[in-house]
Ligand code: SF4
């Protein structure tokens with residue numbers, strides 16, 4: 066469903082459902098601090114969807130920051146770079162968040178952070194050069210799965226993409242990294258926006274920022290006006306409702322277009338990029354330094370000094386938390402990502418990936434699981450689902466193993482945002498059921 | 511080193527409402543009606559309510575024990591059913607019959623179908639109907655309001671409900687404050703509305719079902735040449751619209767479904783009042799609509815965002 070309207074919106078379009086989550090963004094005023102270089106980093110060779118990279122360095126090699134240490138010849142992949150300078154200690158399998166193992170390059174840092182001598186701004190005169198540059202920057206999407214950015218930007222000709230939607234909603238509680246990106250890196254963001262718009266020959270750019278970040282909204286609006294880009298870039302103050310930053314929800318809020326089930330944003334004429342990705346892209350285009358660090362919000366009731374820190378990718382979570390003063394009390398739940406969609410970890414001895422944006426640790430009280438009862442059919446999950454699904458009917462179909470019914474209920478449409486479980490007074494793990502439903506449909510194919 | 515961590519599925523945040531809190535809110539919302547019943551019909555109302563609540567809770571407890579299921583009396587839903595049941599009794603009813611009502615509501619209607627959320631008809635209303643058909647005279651033996659103040663007349667003063675008296679002998683004022691014969695909780699419209707407003711304010715219910723139900727009744731009354739205000743204020747309509755037709759378990763999930771449901775309730779109520787042999791149709795209409803919920807749900811299903819019919823997938827575009 067694509068409207069061809071390409072006028073600049075001034076107010077957001079209405080979206081369905083959503084929930085009011087507590088914001089708890091206490092770190093939004095914490096200027097990002099660069100973490101002291103860890104003594105060792107373990108950089109997994111798969112930080113994106115698609116083919117894993119193969120190490121291009123050997124044990125004993127001396128590497129510098131920004132040097133390629135892993136690459137793949139497959140299209141759907143992104144190169145991986147050294148994030149500290151030092152010596153390759155070993156190439157070994159390390160545990161990932163999902164329990165699987167992944168090959169990683171372990172580098173002992175020399176503490177100097179010497180940049181790689183061959184880094185230089187890439188040539189981006191043609192679209193192909195630009196896309197190769199995006200690939201070389203190592204950027205992947207932040208939407209959990211880590212879809213390589215250059216793949217997303219390489220839109221098939223027939224798609225007729227006209228709009229860049231910039232995701233600055235940051236609707237997850239606690240997390241403030243995108244907010245800080247706006248405040249600390251606004252000129253780079255705008256630089257990358259203009260570049261992407263020109264290279265892909267887009268008609269307009271819509272930046273969506275949740276209302277709870279008025280300083281970011283104002284800053285961007287003023288900057289755009291000052292640079293004279295108001296004729297094709299608009300900043301929309303989105304309602305502070307979760308999940309405004311969900312890709313499909315954001316597209317609808319910013320353009321009024323609905324991405325059909327199973328289709329991509331490009332089918333609705335849109336490309337969605339996260340602000341932090343844009344900021345990183347600009348840095349690469351200007352300096353040639355690829356994606357080697359990430360800003361993380363470290364927060365939660367069990368963290369002594371909540372902060373925004375800039376850490377090298379591959380740093381152990383434990384080291385980052387120690388940098389933030391360690392735990393204030395015994396953590397009972399550690400999340401990679403926000404409380405709505407983040408993954409609960411079983412240990413803090415895991416490593417930061419490209420697409421991470423937060424590590425949250427909670428005490429016993431916040432981690433305690435809710436008591437569950439049977440579904441009382443209150444309908445709150447139905448009212449809150451942004452995708453218009455009816456979880457109780459889907460749960461029933463899962464129980465009765467009715468695949469056709471699951472399909473016609475649109476279970477595949479679920480984006481696992483968690484609004485349903487959040488609002489459920491019976492404490493049901495609806496998202497888990499939705500995942501089961503999707504797996505059932507997939508395996509039936 | 512960190513100790514053992516909870517690794518549950520996302521989301522890791524909940525809004526804070528629980529089944530128990532919702533039920534507690536419903537109980538609070540029912541208090542004005544309970545108090546009104548004691549004021550209007552005397553202490554026997556309190557006895558009936560207490561008997562009904564206690565017997566419901568005991569029935570629930572025993573059922574769960576026998577069926578070897580987890581104990582659910584903590585969710586307070588049995589208390590709600592108990593109060594609602596009692597509010598549908600005439601004050602003259604024997605507590606023994608009330609216990610029978612609890613057994614029907616909890617054991618047969620609720621637990622035999624799997625407990626909270628599983629019953630397809632409203633337990634309190636169904637039990638009322640069962641009692642009404644088995645003990646029709648005892649269930650419709652209406653006592654004058656404030657009869658308990660009148661020592662001489664003892665409790666033998668029988669009266670008719672405003673709907674059954676045929677003519678409009680009761681003033682709007684008396685109807686609104688509940689000063690007329692009827693079931694414990696259904697006479698005082700004021701108390702019911704207070705409870706309803708509380709439920710809406712606490713976001714336990716939305717006004718959709720009550721207002722649609724009342725609206726349908728008002729419009730149909732006009733069509734039938736009846737006095738809409740009288741129709742709204744009398745009988746079990748208010749209690750039904752606010753507390754019975756909004757029962758989560760036995761109403762549709764989506765707003766469209768709820769709208770259809772409420773229109774259906776209003777329609778049936780007026781048809782029964784106008785053409786049926788029964789003077790009062792609220793309980794029957796709600797129970798009939800309860801039974802129809804699965805069908806309503808079928809044709810009022812939400813269309814998922816951007817949904818493409820699975821079969822047409824390849825053809826579309
Ligand atoms: S997790 Fe799925 S079912 Fe639940 S609210 Fe989000 S999209 Fe809807």
Ligand code: SF4
Nearest residue numbers: 440441443444446489
């Ligand atoms: S929110 Fe929970 S209790 Fe309410 S209908 Fe959905 S699953 Fe059932």
